[in-house]
Amino acid sequence: MSELAMHEIDRLKENLAERAAAEGLIDVSYRLVDSPVGQLMLAATGRGIVRVAFAAEDFDAVLDSLAEKVGVRVLHRAAPLDAAAMQLDEYFAHARTGFELNLDHRLSSGYRLEVQLALPRIEYGHTASYKAMAAVTGRPAAVRAVGTACATNPLPILVPCHRVLRSDGSLGGYLGGLDAKRALLSLEQDPFGN
Template sequence: MTVDLAMTNRFIERAEAKGLVDVAVATMDSPVGTLLLMATPRGLVRIAFDHENRDEVLGDVATRLSPRILDAPRRLDAVRRQLDRYFAGTLRDFDVPLDWSLTGEFARKVLRRTARIPYGSVASYADVAVGVGTPRGYRAVGNALGSNPIPVVVPCHRVVRTGGAIGGYGGGLPRKRWLLALETG
């Protein structure tokens, strides 16, 4: 006897209603590959590109946040809609609550600063370092950006090297180039 989709959905619905889903998971197709999205009740907590192994990403979040993780895509409907519009070029600024639990204090500062770089423009690692009050800490800034748990929505792709070289990207340089090209239309 197998558990069918209707039973699974009923379970997810009831688990959500009772507040038992600490981390909801969804996936979506995008021009930069399938995205794995995760949200806590506080907000979007993780986006993974498809070069990352799904089981490993879920396992990591289970260890760091909570093992009460379930495929509960509804919680991510608003995020998915905004991402669709972003990839279509019709949305410039995301308006979704973010959960920074997977980020340390310094990285959080860096990423919040990064989130203020306007759509279609770029800043240098040094700019961001100055912005967070550690002008000589651009290397630490690079590390913080590299560990961005919420890429695309927190636009670490907008940080490049002084002089315009593209720098690095956790999701790989082709994706960074694609995103920058999308934004400069």
């Protein structure tokens, strides 16, 4: 297709998304943002941010899974994610230590959700062990389940699973890769960006 035709399609797609939003026809809006830990995909429902994905997860696969779990009416639309994009920019620029966003936790349930809801209690610049999180959530023996809850966190960065480490201080795992986890932790250790 010619560049002009691609431009025409892009404009038509944008108008379609606006009209669809006005008629309440969108289940999930999404957009991509650039960040120091690579490109991120942000997705939102009418209730709030439902998913943050790292490029390593394969964005098309994430869209497929959102279509299956939330609804097939998934469209690219930036506006509902502007606030999240801006707060993430501020976070990466050392100008923000916490997020003020509506989150939609519908992709998690049970103990995983409990753990994920408890994660923001670990403050910016601090870390906790998987074992400590198991204790905080009232199930001291559930260390492995805490690991699973962190590994399946649908809202990484916003819900700070990167602040959970092994008891010996080693990194454990991370959905976005260990480099991303290391980058987030060192960002938070250096609040003035020096």
